[in-house]
Amino acid sequence: MPPVSPLAPASTPTLPVLAGVRLATAAAGVRYKGRTDLMVAEMAPGTTVGGVLTRSLTAGAPVELCRKHLAQGEGRVLVVNSGNSNTFTGARGQAVVDATVEAAARLFACAPEAVFVSSTGVIGEPPPGDKITGALPDLKAQLKPDAWAAAAAAIMTTDTFPKVATRSAKIDGVAVTINGICKGSGMIAPDMATMLAYVFTDAGLAAPVVQSLLRAGTDKSFNCMTVDGDTSTSDTLLMFATGKAGHKPVTDVNDPRLADFTAQLEDLLIDLAKQTARDGEGATKFVEIRVVGAEHAAAARRIALSIANSPLVKTAIAGEDANWGRIVMAVGKAGERADRDKLAITIGGVAVARNGEPVTGYDETPVVAHMKGREIDIEVDVGIGSGTATVWTCDLTHGYIDINGSYRT
């Protein structure tokens, strides 16, 4: 077991029970020994679901299943395994997904279309379907409303800590809860939802509302985060809404009653996205990159991601070197409008470059101190418009090379 990331949150919240959701985990031996690798969540009848899935053109069979099942909007059972992504596994992999859906639908007495399956881990090896379906009856018998920490642990791969978050909001004066769990920590680049993430709420939301809220929230959270610029073939973010909180269901995403919920959901998604960057493979620094003054918001995000994905910027940060020349390079290659002579760069709150040249005689002492810390703040003012974006990432270290040079062995 690798040591826990030095960037892990100081404390882990205990997720509250959420009416209409029960969870269980098992050590099914899909790949890992001596740890859980299978998680089942059961949602109450009538639970709606929305989802955002990878845009990868080589996505796995579980992703395609989720895409198909999302069309009908009900979510009753979620089955997630770690250790094997069931991607690029052809007919054999598809058969495993089909068998899992069939077994779960029979066991939980629901429509097959209400079963969702995710897999994460090695690509290109058909998973042992029997181990997954064989474990389901026992998992059903062990379902508990408070098994959130165990569920978050069971879906981990190279993650060094489980990622959980919880928020509460009011709809119609009724308190609702939002719980989220997700896993990182490599092959992480935002092309919608990165990696596996699951959000549960007892709010009553029509399926199209869940879908709209999730897509909007994703753009401000997971799509603003990158570890290595490599987009997973399994990226899946699902949200289940049980409606057990008791308020009158929301059927229109523009309903003003959603204001607080929307804000809290966005906050939770950002929390999970940041935790994922904090557990980036080999990470020793958490980096927040804010771009202002771009042509528009999408341009700002592309520039921020160009900086966040640059191996030269990331290795400089790992080396605690405020090498802002590499930030200039990354702005220049982003392909968005920029004017070298209007560019300004701030590191840790200190202006280091302005109007296309270094700030003469700036005091490097606080910048050097900032680079030695765990949290690095970079702000770039492109100077030509009003588009802004914030992106989170981590540094690129020897740890990343160690982990990924020997992942399969």
Add this chain to the structure above:
Amino acid sequence: MPPVSPLAPASTPTLPVLAGVRLATAAAGVRYKGRTDLMVAEMAPGTTVGGVLTRSLTAGAPVELCRKHLAQGEGRVLVVNSGNSNTFTGARGQAVVDATVEAAARLFACAPEAVFVSSTGVIGEPPPGDKITGALPDLKAQLKPDAWAAAAAAIMTTDTFPKVATRSAKIDGVAVTINGICKGSGMIAPDMATMLAYVFTDAGLAAPVVQSLLRAGTDKSFNCMTVDGDTSTSDTLLMFATGKAGHKPVTDVNDPRLADFTAQLEDLLIDLAKQTARDGEGATKFVEIRVVGAEHAAAARRIALSIANSPLVKTAIAGEDANWGRIVMAVGKAGERADRDKLAITIGGVAVARNGEPVTGYDETPVVAHMKGREIDIEVDVGIGSGTATVWTCDLTHGYIDINGSYRT
């Protein structure tokens, strides 16, 4: 001094004298101690020039100067310094370029527009202009027709070996020579010409012909090579044609007399591009990625570059792991048409995946042996069209992190 890349060519060709070109180098102390860092090439009157420059929007003052001077098509003096890229250096950097051009034009009695300047090294620190202009008279006194190896060495930064290549061709039955030098080895991603490269020939070519040949050759060489996906702010490829070989000058790029020259030039550019990938920072494996069956050639190149730039693919290669699942991932994120279920992957000539799944029971022994070698061959058949591309890169190792975590210190 870091050790020479294990991927360096076994032998270095001696570049022949080329009528109309003389070179000299100096240790001007721009940044490095105890090595040459300044190179001057003098071309005979009437020498034509073409160039391909970075598309970075934060390009340095020397790049902008070259872009401006290329418009008139005559190339008489080339001044290149290493150690400082004179990029993002504002008015002070521009003044250094202006002073260099003025001093060189006076000294060599040519039009200022026939002087070309390149700089490579750290970004954001105005270079010591006096050291550069001060060294010019002595450099002029030392010009020699055979100083090619010294010239290639003077322009190196983190390169571990000088990169030179030579070819001969016939135009109108007259033998002409093409000599090329270039430098790598980080911040290397193809967005036209990557890094600094200079090609000289005694062929007689009108400037627009030089320009056309160079742009076409770049697309098949430097634009098919990447080290780290980071596009330099200083990328410059210039070709000078002195016309001293004596054949009747070529004024039309479609002139059939150019057939042999075009082929030899392309071969030389590919040679230099491959040498640059072989000297990628920290490289231990040279990787050739061939994509066939893509929608069109540009799609094939984008897919090949998506694979070549993937940190997960590159670290797996460093770890000698034939983790082709990551190749599937990189195809999927490339944004070009692909069909998971038609994809085929070959490593070292052995088919490992076909029709969207692993080849059952393929013999891994030759693949394992191939991964332990220095030269890695990957072929991907996208299976949907006839577009092909070949791209060269290297692996991503601890050496890259070492070099780039402490470049400025």
